[in-house]
Amino acid sequence: MSPDRWNELKRIFDAVVDLPPTGQVSALDAACRDDLELRHELEKMLAADASTALDTSPLAQFARETEAYGADQKIGRYRILHEVGRGGMGAVFAAVRDDGEFEQKVAVKVIKSGLNTQAIVRRFRRERQILASLEHPHIARLLDGGMTEEGLPFYVMEFVEGVPIDEYCRGAGLGVTARLELFRQVCAAVSYAHIRLIVHRDLKPSNILVTAGGQVKLLDFGISEVLSREADDGGRQTVTQLGLMTPDYASPEQFRGEPATTATDVYSLGVVLFQLLTGRLPHDLTGLRLDQMLKRVCEAEPPRPSTVGARPHASSSAPIAAAQGDARLRGDLDNIILKALRKEPEHRYASVEQFSEDLARHLKGLPVAARPATFGYKAEKFIKRNRVAVALSALVLLTLVGGIAATVWQAVRAERERKLAQKRFEQARDLANSLVFKYHDAIANLPNSSPVRELLLKDASAYLDDLAQDAGGDPALLREVALAYAKLGDIQGKPHSASVGNTAGAIEHYEKAAALFETVARNSPASQRLRANQDLLSIYKSLSTALARAGEGADRREELLNKRLSIIDTLLAEQPDNFALRIESAHTHLSVGKRRFESGFDEGLRYYNEHVLPVLFEAGRLAPEADETLGLAQRVYSDLGWYLGEEGRLQAELGEPHEISAGYFQRSLDYYRRVAEIYEKQFRANPEDLSHKRGHAIGIVNIGIALRDTGRVEEALEHLERGRELYQELAKFDPNNLQAVFDLGDLYTARALCHVKKREYARAVADLETSLEHMDRVIAADAKHQEAISYRVDVLLLLGNTYAEAGRLSVALGYYEQAGNYGRKTSTEAARASVQLGRVHLNAGRAYAAFAGKQSSTAAARELWGKAQAELQKAAEILERARTPESAVQLRVVNYQLRKCASASG
Amino acid sequence: MRGSSLKLEEKSLQSVTRLLHQAQVGDRAALDELLPLVYRELRQVASRQLAHERPDHTLQATALVHEVYLRLIDQHSVDWRNRAHFFSIAAELMRRILVNHAVSRRAQKRGAGDTLLSLEEVLSFPNRQSVDLVLLDEVLNRLAEFAPVQARIVELRFFAGLTNEEVAEVLGVSDSTVKREWRSAKAWLAAQLT
16 A cells, blocks of 8 residues: 555545444545445445454553452452452452442452453343342352453452362261252252253352351352353454353353253253262363363263272362262262263253252152163164164164063163164154255245255254264165255355355365265165266266356366266266266266367367267257256357357457457357247246246346347347346345346446447446446355456456546556456465456556557657556466466467557557 | 562663663664563563562553563663653564564464363463454554554554553654544554454
8 A cells, every 4th residue: 555545545534434324335435436445445444443452452461461459459349358369260359348338248250351341341231130130048149240440341249258069078078968968059049040041151169159157159140141142232252152161060062162051050060969979070171172172071971970989099089988979879879960961951850950859859768760871872872873783783682681581671661762763863864854855945946035044054964964974884874965965065056046155065065975975886786876876977067066166176177077977978888868868968068168168269169069069969859848958958059159259259359350250249149049049938938937037037138248249239238128127036036146146247247348339438337336246245145256256356357448448547557456456365276366467467558558549649658558568568477377278368369469569659 | 589680780771771772773683682671571570460569559551661661771871761762662672572472372372282271261261362463563564664653653552552642742743643543543453454
């Protein structure tokens, strides 16, 4: 940026920053006019004005972390007496209210920096009443909350003189019964809060104090909730859900970042009880990384409490004489604790009250509700791991236990549970399939369905990942999962359908599907091989399309194309009359043909004539009216129309006589008319189908473009207007339909070029800007939409060209620069980036040359010729390095321009 | 231990003063030599706070820099009575200290493998440092290319923790200018950082 540019930016920023949002928009409109870059920069700055990221000096944070409050200092209205303790979250002080009204001693907790103070304080205010309404003898009351002078959040609680519950039990030498009774006080308090829908989320001994009188007091109820929830008002995430938990006591769902529920507290209480009775934790997490902890807590079964107390190195902290403890724990207490510690929340006690009730029944010697971890429970997990082996092992098990009377009942029960588990597995699979296949298809073409579909996709994807793991090596099952992945991919990224716009997601799902299909194909018996190969063909095709759309994986695409051709050839050798295979073969040849076109027009045209058109005619002879034939014809003719038009434009750019390019344009128009006929036929047959409606629109628009190229501008505009109406209907139908947004953007560019032909530059610029807005919308929704990204560069170049033609060289140069910068910033492939950059310099060079030609003063002309040559030479340099078919074509144009320059200047 | 290392010895005090002089006239090598001295002082001030040596004292960024200033400067040297000169150099030093620190922390994290940060640290404060200082340093260099004065303001405010008024004093401009310039610079930087 130049200092002048910066000063302009600053001047406008200062002028608009304090305006209300609506005022800002119109002020920006007026100040930036057509300087989009400036406007973009300003919008970014205005959005960032609210950022507090730079408000706090890292020195201050550094200082705060070591900061200490001393006696008689004040925090809010509270005067500090002394520090009580400090930890990762912050520090705790004993204090009294300073206004002399009350002499109540309180605990003030100051939260360390790193959290969004403003949002926390706001949330405190909102929730204070709810939290303060927790009046229970075993819950420390929340009294107040606020912000310190240094800007740190703090809250104030009733001061509790006590020690953590585990320490208390140890110190007082309590036996099992006394420990259980104490623990039931804890349960009563938690239960009381749960009824008011307040979850603690961070229950652990240091939050459960016991007073000298043996009364339990729970600290920090609801606090973790306040600190963790996303800041809804600022829109910024303050702390992840993972952020405020204590790993030793956290439940699997907390590790997974899922919302905490009352079942979460049941789990943490289970851990606390485990610890109180054994002196150990159910899972030893020392020295583990977070991902290892997650794996252990979410997957490893905790040991039975009765089996851990006696281990030697626990003896120092073992609260109870090992012998007594172990005997007491075996049976009921093992079962009760393990039930609280189940991985799945729904398998735990339904409430803390039930947990406590079971403990009471145990204390009274009554039977408890908790059963040993049933065979069914284990079986379900096992079945999930290996469906096929289960049937066998269950049989073996039955045989083994069959003769033993005492265990018959359990075996029967096991068989029942096994069936149930298997049924559940199948239900899950069916549900995933219906989600993906039935429901989605049912709503796919309905207006406004995108948000619902997005949700559906997310759930389905999670289901499938589970199923894929559980499927083991069963080919039938793997195929089902693969089909479902493929479907997900279609939904996320299929071009030419109302897509939810996530090309990256589509690629991911297609790759998963392809990998599974390959496994299936390898393991399929001969009878299934045809189907397996067809599956492969179809997934390879989808994957290639998605990759092409993202502008990625050129090598992978080549590989996929070769795989497809070899599969098709094998299959066709076996069944030469298979119509579907012929069509498939034609489509594959079409892809090869396209690649040939990329390396040269003549080569491409020859390939289409020799390989593609004959297959099309063959298909037309076999089934002239079949949808497949029509679809194929439409694609072949569209391609030919497109490449002929491109070649016509290239010839014109190379300065060939008008008749030559006119010939190409006429042939292009002929092909497009045929395409439009097919589209219209399909549309008339099924006017409600959105994809046919889009096809109909495309047919008309393409004719419009071809008409423009042949010089029939008025007719072209009529066609484009009709196309615009159709596109807009499609966009209105489903506002989230990205394809419709892209199509509209494309149409405005086409129209702009008509305006340019009529020398109506203002109109052309307006249309190009509209086009740019449409592309921005697409990119905003799908940042990997390569088509839209490179289209955006093209539109910027066209804006430059339009301004240049209108006689405003400096504005034009600005657009070329913008195009270059944007292209550099967004390109994922070096070769593509070079071609783009080369084109930028080519266009700039051409603009200079055009101006040079118009100069009356020779000196001025010479300077401009010099600049034109410099730009063109730069373009040539860049394009020579790129060495792609596309760069070779552009290089021809550059060299032509250079020759023109040389002869004109001199 | 605390008592004896609190004040720099007379000899090194003189050398600090000399180095500051040299740094002020643009000697980069002098800045490099100053760096470890200032860093040591910063650490000492902070650790003293940790040890509750002066419980009545609440440490803030500005206070920290002021204190380092008091400790580093030879009070008898007339030339260095001018706080503005010191803060001007100090801001640059603080920036380098903090950025270096961030770089080495990053390297530590990458190389650490299985050595674990304290659990509470990892779990409780995923966003402890809300700004990527290394990135900010780069972006600030870019800002300095076309807006040197504003880059200076950012350095003084953000890295040295000075108030608007103090920045105004150092740069010899009005408070309101600092306020305005800081706001637009901050917005531009924040926009680049997101």
